[in-house]
Amino acid sequence: MLEVVDLTVAYGPVVALHGVSLTVQDASITAVLGANGAGKTTLVRTISGLVRPRAGSVRLDGRELIRLPPEEIARLGIAHVPQGQGVLAELTVDENLRLGGLWRRDRKAQRGALDETYELFPPLAGRRHLTAFSLSGGERQMLSVGRALVARPRLLLLDEPSLGLARRALVQIMGRIKALVTERGLTVLLIEQNAKSALSVADDAIVLHLGNVVAHGPAQKLADEEGLRHAYLGF
Amino acid sequence: MSRFFVLSLNGLTQGAIYAAMALALVMIWRATQVINFAQGAMAMFTTYLALFAIDHGVPYWLAFLVALSSGLILGAIVERVIVRPVESAPPLNVVILTLGLLLFLEALAPMLFGGQIRSFPPAFSIVGLHFGNSQVAFSPFDAFTLGSVLAVMVLLLVLFQKTDLGLRMRAAAFNPDVSRLLGIRVGRMLTLGWSLASLVGALAGVLIAPSLLLYPTFMDQVLVFGFTGAVLGGLDSAVGAVVGGLLMGFALSYVGGYLGSDLETVGALVILIAVLMVRPRGLFSRHRLRQA
Amino acid sequence: MVAVHSRLDRLASRTLGGHLLLALGAAVLLLLLSTQIGAYDNYNLTAVAIFAVAAAGLNLLTGLNGQLSLGHGALMAIGAYTASLLLKDHELPVVLVLLLSVLSTGLIGIVFGYAAARLRGPYLAGATLTLAVALPQVATRYKSIFGGESGLTVPPTTPPAWLGPDFPPERWLAWIAVAAAVVTFVLLANLLRSSAGRAFRAVRDNEAAAALAGIDVARTQVLAFVISAACAGLAGALFAYWSGVTAPAGFGVTLSLQLVTAIVIGGLGSLAGAVWGSLVLVFVPSLTSGMASTLNVPSAIANNLPLAIYGGILVIAMLVAPHGIQGTLTRILTIGRARWGHTPAGGQKGVVDWDDPASDP
Numbered sequence: 001m002l003e004v005v006d007l008t009v010a011y012g013p014v015v016a017l018h019g020v021s022l023t024v025q026d027a028s029i030t031a032v033l034g035a036n037g038a039g040k041t042t043l044v045r046t047i048s049g050l051v052r053p054r055a056g057s058v059r060l061d062g063r064e065l066i067r068l069p070p071e072e073i074a075r076l077g078i079a080h081v082p083q084g085q086g087v088l089a090e091l092t093v094d095e096n097l098r099l100g101g102l103w104r105r106d107r108k109a110q111r112g113a114l115d116e117t118y119e120l121f122p123p124l125a126g127r128r129h130l131t132a133f134s135l136s137g138g139e140r141q142m143l144s145v146g147r148a149l150v151a152r153p154r155l156l157l158l159d160e161p162s163l164g165l166a167r168r169a170l171v172q173i174m175g176r177i178k179a180l181v182t183e184r185g186l187t188v189l190l191i192e193q194n195a196k197s198a199l200s201v202a203d204d205a206i207v208l209h210l211g212n213v214v215a216h217g218p219a220q221k222l223a224d225e226e227g228l229r230h231a232y233l234g235f
Numbered sequence: 236m237s238r239f240f241v242l243s244l245n246g247l248t249q250g251a252i253y254a255a256m257a258l259a260l261v262m263i264w265r266a267t268q269v270i271n272f273a274q275g276a277m278a279m280f281t282t283y284l285a286l287f288a289i290d291h292g293v294p295y296w297l298a299f300l301v302a303l304s305s306g307l308i309l310g311a312i313v314e315r316v317i318v319r320p321v322e323s324a325p326p327l328n329v330v331i332l333t334l335g336l337l338l339f340l341e342a343l344a345p346m347l348f349g350g351q352i353r354s355f356p357p358a359f360s361i362v363g364l365h366f367g368n369s370q371v372a373f374s375p376f377d378a379f380t381l382g383s384v385l386a387v388m389v390l391l392l393v394l395f396q397k398t399d400l401g402l403r404m405r406a407a408a409f410n411p412d413v414s415r416l417l418g419i420r421v422g423r424m425l426t427l428g429w430s431l432a433s434l435v436g437a438l439a440g441v442l443i444a445p446s447l448l449l450y451p452t453f454m455d456q457v458l459v460f461g462f463t464g465a466v467l468g469g470l471d472s473a474v475g476a477v478v479g480g481l482l483m484g485f486a487l488s489y490v491g492g493y494l495g496s497d498l499e500t501v502g503a504l505v506i507l508i509a510v511l512m513v514r515p516r517g518l519f520s521r522h523r524l525r526q527a
Numbered sequence: 528m529v530a531v532h533s534r535l536d537r538l539a540s541r542t543l544g545g546h547l548l549l550a551l552g553a554a555v556l557l558l559l560l561s562t563q564i565g566a567y568d569n570y571n572l573t574a575v576a577i578f579a580v581a582a583a584g585l586n587l588l589t590g591l592n593g594q595l596s597l598g599h600g601a602l603m604a605i606g607a608y609t610a611s612l613l614l615k616d617h618e619l620p621v622v623l624v625l626l627l628s629v630l631s632t633g634l635i636g637i638v639f640g641y642a643a644a645r646l647r648g649p650y651l652a653g654a655t656l657t658l659a660v661a662l663p664q665v666a667t668r669y670k671s672i673f674g675g676e677s678g679l680t681v682p683p684t685t686p687p688a689w690l691g692p693d694f695p696p697e698r699w700l701a702w703i704a705v706a707a708a709v710v711t712f713v714l715l716a717n718l719l720r721s722s723a724g725r726a727f728r729a730v731r732d733n734e735a736a737a738a739l740a741g742i743d744v745a746r747t748q749v750l751a752f753v754i755s756a757a758c759a760g761l762a763g764a765l766f767a768y769w770s771g772v773t774a775p776a777g778f779g780v781t782l783s784l785q786l787v788t789a790i791v792i793g794g795l796g797s798l799a800g801a802v803w804g805s806l807v808l809v810f811v812p813s814l815t816s817g818m819a820s821t822l823n824v825p826s827a828i829a830n831n832l833p834l835a836i837y838g839g840i841l842v843i844a845m846l847v848a849p850h851g852i853q854g855t856l857t858r859i860l861t862i863g864r865a866r867w868g869h870t871p872a873g874g875q876k877g878v879v880d881w882d883d884p885a886s887d888p
């Protein structure tokens with residue numbers, strides 16, 4: 001279980017999160033919604049340790065993450081697919097994928113995870129030995145998500161995975177992730193611009209507005225709230 | 236034997252050493268985007284340590300290891316103590332920092348090891364080899380120089396391209412933030428990068444010391460030529476560093492041989508400017524077409 | 528970089544008259560000072576003025592225009608050799624010698640400037656460093672013109688008769704150097720507030736944006752290089768008078784690196800920083816050698832202690848005061864003023880700077 005309590009984050013004078021709290025249950029998908037600049041990316045960057053908060057706490061199964069550096073947080077089984085360019089363009093597709101699970105050291109499982117990823121994303125399989133630099137935007141996004149899955153994480157932070165992806169690829173990815181949630185108990189925090197489709201896959205959701213949580217609850221319930229949809233979700 | 240051939244052989248051995256120096260600079264540049272102007276002084280220091288060991292009865296090969304391993308350690312210390320705290324400082328500050336370290340080491344060495352110019356023993360004979368009844372300007376020590384530089388380069392290539400550790404090191408250098416998200420302990424990787432680079436520098440030091448004599452500033456020229464070689468090759472290419480270093484070796488040898496040794500550096504300047512005017516980012520730079 | 532900006536903006540907001548007044552005041556003060564101190568201190572004062580001129584020129588190039596030169600010592604050598612060659616067979620007035628040296632170095636600066644404008648960051652650093660190593664060798668090679676290793680001797684300037692027969696020549700040279708420095712600083716200060724100065728900064732901050740704003744980036748960079756070279760030429764000519772001999776050994780890589788050190792320690796991008804830097808260059812070594820000689824240690828240690836301390840100071844300074852002396856002073860002043868409830872001119876913005884990590888190259 002991931003618990004975020006009273007998280008306040010500022011970049012210099014700009015406060016991006018004002019005392020945000022949320023709880024993500026194990027083996028569930030929680031959507032984080034909100035307009036541009038709402039603080040969604042800041043939230044996941046803080047969880048994965050890239051940003052130091054001014055106050056508050058982030059706990060994974062009761063363990064405080066706030067003082068840990070990002071690499072140690074990753075080693076607890078938290079995989080973060082960053083918004084936009086998360087691939088290492090200078091390395092090959094294969095190397096990028098291998099990097100996802102290097103900290104695990106169970107070579108065999110790694111090999112299997114790699115093969116699974118190539119099965120899931122056939123375009124990557126054909127470009128195994130090319131540098132990620134040569135990939136298209138959508139292919140890069142596949143690589144980024146695939147690399148996170150290779151790590152077999154407990155908690156997956158997805159920051160706008162739909163960016164640049166064709167609908168079919170996206171449906172495929174989300175289908176795979178749903179399966180991992182039910183089969184392996186994966187926990188997911190999903191950031192999406194498209195509130196409608198995010199709410200359709202998520203179990204729970206929160207809505208951020210200018211760094212504050214303005215709504216939270218079961219995804220279905222939020223999707224049904226007329227006022228909320230109009231004010232923040234735009235559908 | 237023709238003069239050209241002699242000069243070429245000489246250029247090859249010198250070039251191997253400049254290539255090692257250039258490679259050391261490029262490794263550090265790629266890991267931390269720092270030009271380590273103290274690289275030569277660090278190599279000078281480790282060479283002095285080896286000589287100190289020899290003075291105290293340590294056999295040559297053990298002293299050789301002393302130089303290399305002290306290079307490893309010195310590189311790690313410098314990265315941890317001096318470079319890490321200014322990780323996010325403007326690049327010029329880091330330049331000044333390495334210059335400060337250079338001056339400091341060049342003053343520290345004579346305090347610890349005495350100020351007089353010393354000679355440094357070679358591992359093998361420096362007399363030219365005999366083939367039949369003709370002697371070539373290529374000594375066993377030259378062969379050793381070439382061989383050891385080559386060996387180190389092959390080892391580094393295997394490390395970086397074939398091992399998980401090398402993959403981690405490359406990732407950490409290319410994109411520290413993303414690497415951290417993948418659980419790579421970036422700090423350790425950068426320290427290791429500095430260590431390995433200093434080892435390569437230390438190797439250059441013990442290899443060139445026999446022909447240059449040992450004094451606190453003896454590596455300054457090697458640093459400049461190595462740097463020129465690295466820039467010539469394109470600072471972010473290891474292959475470029477090796478090629479650039481070798482080119483420098485040949486060019487300096489020809490200029491020195493045909494035009495006079497006091498024009499060597501002018502020759503280096505002319506070549507460098509000529510290459511950079513055509514390729515402002517060196518011979519082996521890859522121009523990015525897409526945003527990385 | 529934001530702090531550098533506001534400092535310059537404030538400097539630039541002073542009027543030409545203000546600059547002149549300030550300069551005149553400084554000149555009078557320094558001239559008075561020179562009459563109160565002995566020959567050795569006048570000698571040091573001259574050195575400070577010389578380094579200040581060279582460092583100010585380098586600061587314009589590196590701090591304001593963003594081009595790192597590790598070869599400014601070589602440009603000083605061009606100025607010094609020009610002066611020495613002029614004085615070899617003729618007796619010429621100092622002003623003429625200085626002007627011609629500025630001219631020759633500036634002209635050569637055009638050539639280097641065009642080459643430099645194509646290069647960036649470490650590539651420019653590499654090219655200029657090689658220049659610093661190579662140029663003195665030309666002097667060694669062409670002995671008949673440049674005098675080889677032993678160089679050319681430079682006759683001292685004699686004080687004019689109206690100063691009286693006992694006027695010390697060191698003081699006269701100090702006057703010349705101080706006057707040259709003051710003139711240079713006034714000219715540079717005015718340049719900085721002109722459109723050329725703004726173009727320098729715009730190119731440094733973002734070449735693409737500057738080009739979009741209609742600035743000819745390459746021309747701006749060449750101009751900065753030429754002005755910077757001219758300053759180095761002036762400093763070099765003064766240096767020739769000061770040292771009495773112009774030889775390759777005097778213009779090694781060390782000199783170039785010292786100049787870079789001066790502007791970073793003094794404060795990048797500010798004229799005052801150049802002065803602080805040259806004070807450090809002149810007085811820290813003499814302080815450290817003073818310290819070393821009072822200690823009772825073996826000569827191998829005493830001889831090298833000054834350099835070790837100097838190197839140590841560089842390292843420590845960069846660790847504790849990364850913005851140089853001028854930057855640190857500005858910060859202290861701003862924090863002080865903020866405490867006392869004053870807002871510095873130009874508003875609070877960027878004075879205690881939040882350097883946006885994203886904007887660092």
Ligand SMILES: Nc1ncnc2c1ncn2[C@@H]1O[C@H](COP(=O)(O)OP(=O)(O)OP(=O)(O)O)[C@@H](O)[C@H]1O
Binds near residue numbers: 011038
């Ligand atoms: N590195 C930074 N420095 C300063 N301010 C920042 C930084 N990163 C984000 N911000 C600010 O913090 C606020 C929240 O940004 P954040 O990136 O978290 O938004 P977001 O919800 O992810 O937006 P988007 O949907 O556009 O990705 C914004 O006002 C942004 O300008």
Ligand SMILES: [Mg+2]
Binds near residue numbers: 040041042083
């Ligand atoms: Mg975002």
